[in-house]
Amino acid sequence: MPEISERGMQMPASPIRKLAPLSDAAKARGIKVYHLNIGQPDLPTLESALNAIRNIENKILEYSPSDGYRYYRENLINYYAKYNINLSADEIIITSGGSEAVLFAFLACLNPGDEIIIPEPAYANYMAFAVSTGAIIKTIPSFMETGFALPPIKEFEKLINSRTKGILICNPNNPTGYVYSPEEMEQIKEMVKKYNLYLFSDEVYREFIYTDIPYVSACHLKGIEENVILIDSVSKRYSECGIRIGALITKNKKVHDTVMKFCQARLSPPLIGQIAANASLDESEAYLRQNFEEYRSRRDFLIERLNRIPGVYSPMPMGAFYTLASLPVDDADEFCAWCLSDFQYEGETIFMAPASGFYVTPGLGKNEVRIAYVLNKTDLDKALTILEKALEAYPRKNNAFYVKNEHRAVYSKTDL
Amino acid sequence: MPEISERGMQMPASPIRKLAPLSDAAKARGIKVYHLNIGQPDLPTLESALNAIRNIENKILEYSPSDGYRYYRENLINYYAKYNINLSADEIIITSGGSEAVLFAFLACLNPGDEIIIPEPAYANYMAFAVSTGAIIKTIPSFMETGFALPPIKEFEKLINSRTKGILICNPNNPTGYVYSPEEMEQIKEMVKKYNLYLFSDEVYREFIYTDIPYVSACHLKGIEENVILIDSVSKRYSECGIRIGALITKNKKVHDTVMKFCQARLSPPLIGQIAANASLDESEAYLRQNFEEYRSRRDFLIERLNRIPGVYSPMPMGAFYTLASLPVDDADEFCAWCLSDFQYEGETIFMAPASGFYVTPGLGKNEVRIAYVLNKTDLDKALTILEKALEAYPRKNNAFYVKNEHRAVYSKTDL
Numbered sequence: 001m002p003e004i005s006e007r008g009m010q011m012p013a014s015p016i017r018k019l020a021p022l023s024d025a026a027k028a029r030g031i032k033v034y035h036l037n038i039g040q041p042d043l044p045t046l047e048s049a050l051n052a053i054r055n056i057e058n059k060i061l062e063y064s065p066s067d068g069y070r071y072y073r074e075n076l077i078n079y080y081a082k083y084n085i086n087l088s089a090d091e092i093i094i095t096s097g098g099s100e101a102v103l104f105a106f107l108a109c110l111n112p113g114d115e116i117i118i119p120e121p122a123y124a125n126y127m128a129f130a131v132s133t134g135a136i137i138k139t140i141p142s143f144m145e146t147g148f149a150l151p152p153i154k155e156f157e158k159l160i161n162s163r164t165k166g167i168l169i170c171n172p173n174n175p176t177g178y179v180y181s182p183e184e185m186e187q188i189k190e191m192v193k194k195y196n197l198y199l200f201s202d203e204v205y206r207e208f209i210y211t212d213i214p215y216v217s218a219c220h221l222k223g224i225e226e227n228v229i230l231i232d233s234v235s236k237r238y239s240e241c242g243i244r245i246g247a248l249i250t251k252n253k254k255v256h257d258t259v260m261k262f263c264q265a266r267l268s269p270p271l272i273g274q275i276a277a278n279a280s281l282d283e284s285e286a287y288l289r290q291n292f293e294e295y296r297s298r299r300d301f302l303i304e305r306l307n308r309i310p311g312v313y314s315p316m317p318m319g320a321f322y323t324l325a326s327l328p329v330d331d332a333d334e335f336c337a338w339c340l341s342d343f344q345y346e347g348e349t350i351f352m353a354p355a356s357g358f359y360v361t362p363g364l365g366k367n368e369v370r371i372a373y374v375l376n377k378t379d380l381d382k383a384l385t386i387l388e389k390a391l392e393a394y395p396r397k398n399n400a401f402y403v404k405n406e407h408r409a410v411y412s413k414t415d416l
Numbered sequence: 417m418p419e420i421s422e423r424g425m426q427m428p429a430s431p432i433r434k435l436a437p438l439s440d441a442a443k444a445r446g447i448k449v450y451h452l453n454i455g456q457p458d459l460p461t462l463e464s465a466l467n468a469i470r471n472i473e474n475k476i477l478e479y480s481p482s483d484g485y486r487y488y489r490e491n492l493i494n495y496y497a498k499y500n501i502n503l504s505a506d507e508i509i510i511t512s513g514g515s516e517a518v519l520f521a522f523l524a525c526l527n528p529g530d531e532i533i534i535p536e537p538a539y540a541n542y543m544a545f546a547v548s549t550g551a552i553i554k555t556i557p558s559f560m561e562t563g564f565a566l567p568p569i570k571e572f573e574k575l576i577n578s579r580t581k582g583i584l585i586c587n588p589n590n591p592t593g594y595v596y597s598p599e600e601m602e603q604i605k606e607m608v609k610k611y612n613l614y615l616f617s618d619e620v621y622r623e624f625i626y627t628d629i630p631y632v633s634a635c636h637l638k639g640i641e642e643n644v645i646l647i648d649s650v651s652k653r654y655s656e657c658g659i660r661i662g663a664l665i666t667k668n669k670k671v672h673d674t675v676m677k678f679c680q681a682r683l684s685p686p687l688i689g690q691i692a693a694n695a696s697l698d699e700s701e702a703y704l705r706q707n708f709e710e711y712r713s714r715r716d717f718l719i720e721r722l723n724r725i726p727g728v729y730s731p732m733p734m735g736a737f738y739t740l741a742s743l744p745v746d747d748a749d750e751f752c753a754w755c756l757s758d759f760q761y762e763g764e765t766i767f768m769a770p771a772s773g774f775y776v777t778p779g780l781g782k783n784e785v786r787i788a789y790v791l792n793k794t795d796l797d798k799a800l801t802i803l804e805k806a807l808e809a810y811p812r813k814n815n816a817f818y819v820k821n822e823h824r825a826v827y828s829k830t831d832l
């Protein structure tokens with residue numbers, strides 16, 4: 001047989017989905033599985049979006065323009081203006097989810113072998129898109145002790161060389177929930193300007209910021225307008241993951257036109273998704289406010305409850321709907337698998353994403369998990385009881401972590 | 417500013433869409449434009465698909481599995497069985513259009529620098545996906561004189577070297593409408609087996625074969641089951657281009673599992689598209705028959721009418737809904753642009769795709785255009801009158817082609 005490609009072999013399995021077969025097997029045994037692993041919002045999709053789909057008038061489900069319908073891009077101008085991001089329709093390209101926006105940004109801006117720097121832990125699929133495009137990701141660790149704040153700029157500078165083409169940030173951050181401060185964004189701006197880098201900024205969780213610190217988008221940074229490529233998606237904000245509508249936004253005309261060539265090759269983003277996403281813009285303020293309150297209240301509940309479990313520690317995430325928690329175990333991959341394959345509590349168990357897949361540096365995040373708070377509080381409560389019981393029953397618990405994490409929890413309570 | 421990537425610079429502009437700005441400008445001047453350039457079917461989408469969308473019951477538009485819903489993949493088994501293609505649901509991966517299937521096939525099977533051989537003219541976006549993935553496309557010309565039949569295998573063999581990883585065919589062919597005969601498919605099979613190559617087979621026009629020669633899918637070829645990667649899409653068969661639902665099908669488990677890693681990175685194919693595509697399977701036979709008859713009748717009308725225009729020649733396409741025609745001009749790119757920017761007949765003009773973009777070998781197809789017969793016969797008739805008038809008025813007509821093509825027309829009438 002002909003061989004598969006090297007990048008195919010290098011492609012990481014999704015840390016979020018790789019344990020799915022164990023979860024399926026648990027369900028087949030009649031066990032109820034609480035999904036804390038995946039960022040699939042449980043909150044209902046906005047009714048106006050569902051209605052727009054139910055009322056489609058198209059007789060032919062035709063290709064849309066490669067950069068998406070102009071009416072939708074024009075309506076997006078108002079959406080972004082509310083966040084003080086000033087755009088024209090020609091600076092917005094509609095993509096098949098935020099995923100395609102990342103892929104096309106890398107394809108258009110990076111040569112194979114070019115490097116981008118990303119603070120870790122980071123959304124695992126950035127690594128996958130880097131492998132897909134031959135780009136090299138260099139990471140700088142951020143640490144739970146500081147709530148995963150931006151690492152010092154001098155750490156970035158140590159990695160910058162002639163192959164460095166860009167910095168990638170996710171803000172608010174998946175998986176840590178960290179939101180970069182205005183000071184941190186200013187530091188990033190100076191570095192981007194000084195070294196003439198692209199700034200890829202994934203801001204799909206913009207609606208979910210629970211801190212009072214002012215939100216600074218990469219698009220707010222003065223003087224680097226042509227360096228910025230904004231990655232966006234409607235998936236999370238309107239509970240519309242399945243419609244696959246994202247956006248790549250840039251004021252850099254060359255990048256725009258190059259991305260358009262990749263867009264033309266794949267012809268069109270999804271038609272019905274654009275209809276739904278456009279309808280979501282009409283009346284989303286109350287909906288967004290309600291979802292925001294719900295996620296914030298879940299966050300408060302989750303973190304308080306997590307930090308009461310002996311040996312477990314989570315800093316307080318400032319945004320998105322994830323947290324990274326450390327557990328009193330040596331190997332969270334093993335523990336997460338064990339929860340699905342060997343454990344149940346009253347016929348139920350939990351599916352968490354081991355954090356190792358969010359780190360590039362080997363060994364980091366070994367005892368951490370990502371937890372998505374996309375369950376209602378009753379279910380979250382049950383899931384956390386299961387986590388507590390599972391840790392009690394787990395034969396390979398590590399008490400060193402237990403002590404260390406107790407200390408961390410105290411540290412967090414005074415400082416966050 | 418940081419530079420764009422080399423592949424970004426190499427990416428070809430779409431030959432189908434690159435003249436769109438001229439078309440838009442013509443429309444802005446009040447001119448009606450007949451679109452012969454793009455394979456966007458004008459026939460209505462199947463009503464059962466539209467109804468399924470209108471009746472969606474989802475409260476949350478959620479991610480689907482990365483390889484698509486199992487119920488849809490299981491229903492597809494019956495669809496393929498009608499064509500004697502025997503599959504299991506685990507051999508089918510649902511993609512965002514056939515485009516994504518081509519991209520993922522190249523990513524999973526080809527290293528940068530690896531070569532695939534494609535008979536030309538060929539669907540232009542194969543070249544774009546090759547540039548995207550660093551693969552090299554080597555082409556072997558097929559010729560209008562033979563109706564674009566498969567070039568001799570010895571021509572392929574001249575190009576095969578240690579970097580050659582695969583052959584790509586499009587059958588029925590876009591842009592030529594050619595359908596490979598059982599003998600040609602047998603020759604391809606022997607070559608694939610002898611040199612241990614992948615066979616990428618794009619068969620999205622399967623429903624539209626107007627010849628009596630038996631249809632042979634790459635999946636019918638015995639002994640190379642693990643070499644074959646089938647590219648498919650519902651876009652054309654159900655007039656559902658906008659839902660972005662395609663498929664990558666392979667019995668090669670390693671390729672399947674590798675493609676799945678790329679699928680997981682982009683999370684999910686479109687949800688609503690899968691609902692529509694699945695509903696299309698329910699009651700599509702009468703619909704497909706009706707569309708088939710309509711396209712066949714348009715083909716007969718188009719080719720007869722084209723060959724009556726002095727200096728124009730088109731062989732009789734056997735499938736799909738395109739033909740390549742040669743025109744009595746030196747440069748069809750210039751002529752197609754001129755039709756949009758400098759010509760009108762009674763306030764109307766035509767938009768054709770210059771064929772040069774479907775060839776890799778420089779100079780080939782210079783006087784050819786691709787015409788898609790996705791207009792009803794009344795409009796096709798008007799469009800052809802405009803073509804005739806445009807050729808009469810065009811200041812840079814080439815009479816050498818005129819004579820040559822008259823000869824070809826005679827040749828075709830006796831042989832096809």
